[in-house]
Amino acid sequence: MQDEMDAELTCPVCQEIYTKDLREPVLLPGCGHTFCRACLCTVESTGKVLCPTCRKRHTGSPMSSLPTIYALLSLSEKYKKPLNTEAPCQHHGSPLEFWCRHCQEALCGHCLLTGHLREGHLVEKGAVFVAEKKEEIVSNISQLVNDVEMKKELIIKQMGDLISQIALNTEESQILHDSKTEAENILKNIPNVNCIDSALTLQVLVNSLETGTQKIPLSRIKMVDSNFCDKCKPCPDVEAVRPAVKLESCTSMEEDADDNREGMNTEPHSPLEREANEPFKYQINETTDRYMSESQHSESVIGEVGERNSLIFTRNENLNHANVIALRTKAPWPLRCYVIGNDGRTGKLKWENDKLHMYNLSRTQNDAQFMIQLSVVEWLISAESPEVFLDLRSDQHYLGRVYIRLYGHLRRAQHFLALCLGSLGPSYKFSKFHGVAKRGAPGETLAGGKYITAENTVSIQGLIPGLEWGGHHISEKRVGLVVGASGGRPTEDAFFHICTKDHIGRKFACVFGEVVSDMRVLRDAVRHMQQSDVQIADVGVILSQGV
Incomplete structure (x- = not known):
C-alpha cells in the first residue's frame, strides 16, 4: 500500500x-x-x-x-x-537510490553505470541498505536499553543498600546512646550498693550492656594508596601516587587497638608510601581530646569545615607525621532516619526481626538528621509481593505483630498497601476491628477496615477506583487469607477480613493477600474481641533491600 x-x-x-x-x-x-x-x-x-x-x-x-x-x-x-528527503547526487543531480558496499557511499543511477558496476563493486538498492541499517539500529537500541535497565537495577540496589545501612547505623546509634545513658546511671547508683544481691544484679545489667554494644560492628575509614594492592605491592603501570578512600570493617576491637599503637611507632613500609605521607587515619571517637592534647605542636593543615560539625586536619610530629581528622564540636547523637512524603508527613525506619521496616506516614514531630523521600523508598518495596505488618493491641495489652504478603498485581492489594503506608493520606493506624464473622464456626474471619480521615472521622470509602471483585479472584476459604469484604461496592472498599478457620468448599469473593506470620496473634485478637476492642496500634511495610 x-x-x-x-x-x-x-x-x-x-x-x-x-x-x-x-x-x-x-x-x-x-x-x-x-x-x-x-x-x-x-x-x-x-x-x-x-x-x-x-x-x-x-x-x-x-x-x-x-x-x-x-x-x-x-x-x-x-x-x-x-x-x-536526502540531497540529490552532487555530480548528476539524480536521486541517490543505490548503495555501494565497497565505497560505502550512496549512488545515483548514473554513478552506478559509469563506474561502480564496471569495476565490480558490490552495489544494492538503497531500500535494502536502509532496511538493514534500520534493523541494526533497532538491535543496537535494544541492547542499549537493556544495558541501561541493568545499570538502573544496580543503582537502585546500591541505593537500597545505602538506605538500609543508614537505617541500621541510626538504629545502632540509639542502642549505643541508651547503653551509655544506662551505664552512667549505674555509676551514679554504685554508692548505694550495699548488699550481695544488689551487686550481682548490677553486674548482670553491666554484662547485658556490654553484650549489646559488642554486637554492633565498628567501621574504620582510612586513606590508602590506590596504587597498591592488598599486599602493598606497587602496580607496574602507575606513574603517580593518588590516595583514595577505602572502607574497612574491623574484625576485632583488640586488633584495631594494636594497629593504632603500631602505626604510631612504625615507619611506613615502602618508599612511595613515605613519600606520599601515608597512611592517613580517620578517627572519630571519644578519645579525640587525648589526640588533640598530644598534638599541641601540630601544624594545622585545613581549618574548620562548617559550623556545627567542624572538622580539622592536623599533622602531628609525635604520630610520625600521620594526618589525623578529629571532631572539633559535638556531633548530633543519637542519629535518626525518617522517610518523608510530598506533604511533609514522615514515617520512621527501623530494623526489626532482621528486616527493615518503614512505619506509616504521620504528622508526628521528629528531629531526624536523615530524611529520605518516599518516592525513593518505594523502589525498595517488592512490586510482586509487598509485605506489610500490623501491630495489634487490646486496650493496654500488646498482642503481637502480624505479617501479611500481598498479591502485588491486584489493585485491591495496592489499595491495602496504601492504607498501610498512609501514602494516599489516611492509614489503618489506630483502626479498630469491628467484629468476628462466624465466630467458632468454619470460615471464621476477623473483620476490619475502618480508617480515620484527616478530619478525624471514620470512613470505609475506597481510595483507588476499579478494585477487583469476583471472577477469577474467587478462592476457597483457607486460614490466613486476607480478602475484600466490600461486596464489590467502592464506598466500602476499605473493608477487609482475615480468615482464622478453614471452610473447605466455600469461597471468598476476592483474595488479595495471606498471612505469613503470626496466626497466633490473630487468634488472640478473636478471643479478646469478646471483652474489649482490638486496635491496629502500628502499621507499615517491609523494605525488600537489606545489607
Missing part, C-alpha cells in the same frame, strides 16, 4: 515527490499520464514533447501553461516520502 502511494505521488521521471512551484503535478492531455512540470519542460526543450511513459506525442499547449493537479499536490504535501 505504501509503495503504491509512493508511486502515485512521485514523478516517474525524476523520482521526486510532487511539490508546489518547481515540481507541480501536471497531466498530458493526449495520454493522461502525470509528471512534474520541471521534467516536462526539460522534455519540451528538446523540440518535441513525447510522453516519457507511452511515447505519445503532445501537440497542445506549452508545458508552462498546463493546469496543476491541485488534488494530487495537496495529497503530496500531506504525505512526504521519507526516502527522498
